[in-house]
Amino acid sequence: MDFVFLYFMITLSVANATLRGPQVVNGNEGESVQITCTYHMFFRNYQKYWCKGKNRSACTILVKTQGSEKTISEGRISIKDDKRVGEFTVTMDQLTLNDQDMYWCGIIRFLMDLQIPVKLDIFESHQLLPPVTDNLSVQEIRKNNSKYHFIWSILRWIFFVILLLWGIVAMRI
Known part of the structure; x- marks a missing residue:
């Protein structure tokens, strides 16, 4: 069993669900947008950032x-x-068409930052934003996210133990 593979699997199962945000955000030229990313409370004292770039490993930190x-x-x-x-x-204030790109919500960690992609689409000022199709309020979304985080906080440790045991057994064979 390769240690790198085991580390990769454990990292995916435990770490990546600790940061969430919107997949796509729409904005109008000249206006502002707000992007909210939620994280597990374990990371409350870690430094967070917003970066721009197509590739997560080579994005430029903006703030x-x-x-x-x-x-x-x-x-x-x-x-x-x-x-x-x-x-x-x-x-992001005073949006321009050049702001349309891939961005990343990030948390600085030792060895590997946590990051999730956010696509920002900008519409010209005379165009209207696409219609919103769901009627979920912010409170409902937070409540759903809270349930998800609670369930995932339990399941990820179960996955972690299974992967760890699997790695130990595989090393003995």
């Missing part, structure tokens, strides 16, 4: 938290970490 819950701004982009609820919010 990052400084350890407190203060809003940090870099030009038209700001980030605020709400450690009480386990989420950080990125605000």
Whole structure:
């Protein structure tokens, strides 16, 4: 059993569900958007960031938290970490068509950052945003996310133990 493969499997099963955010965000040229990424409370004291780029390993960090819950701004982009609820919010003001790209919500960790992709689509100012098809309120979404995080917080450790035992057994064979 290759140690790298085992490490990769454990990392996927335990770590990647600890950070969530929208897959696609729509905005109008000249206006603002807010992107909220939620994380497991274990990571509340870790530094969070927002980066831009097609590839997660080569994205450019645009703004990052400084350890407190203060809003940090870099030009038209700001980030605020709400450690009480386990989420950080990125605000991009005065959107331009050039802002349309792939972005990443990220948490700085030793060896491997946690990241999730967010596609930002910008519509020209005379176009309307596509219609919203679901009627879920923010509270309902947070409630659903809370249930998901609770269930996953239990299941991921079960998966971790299974993978660990599988790795130990495979090394003995």
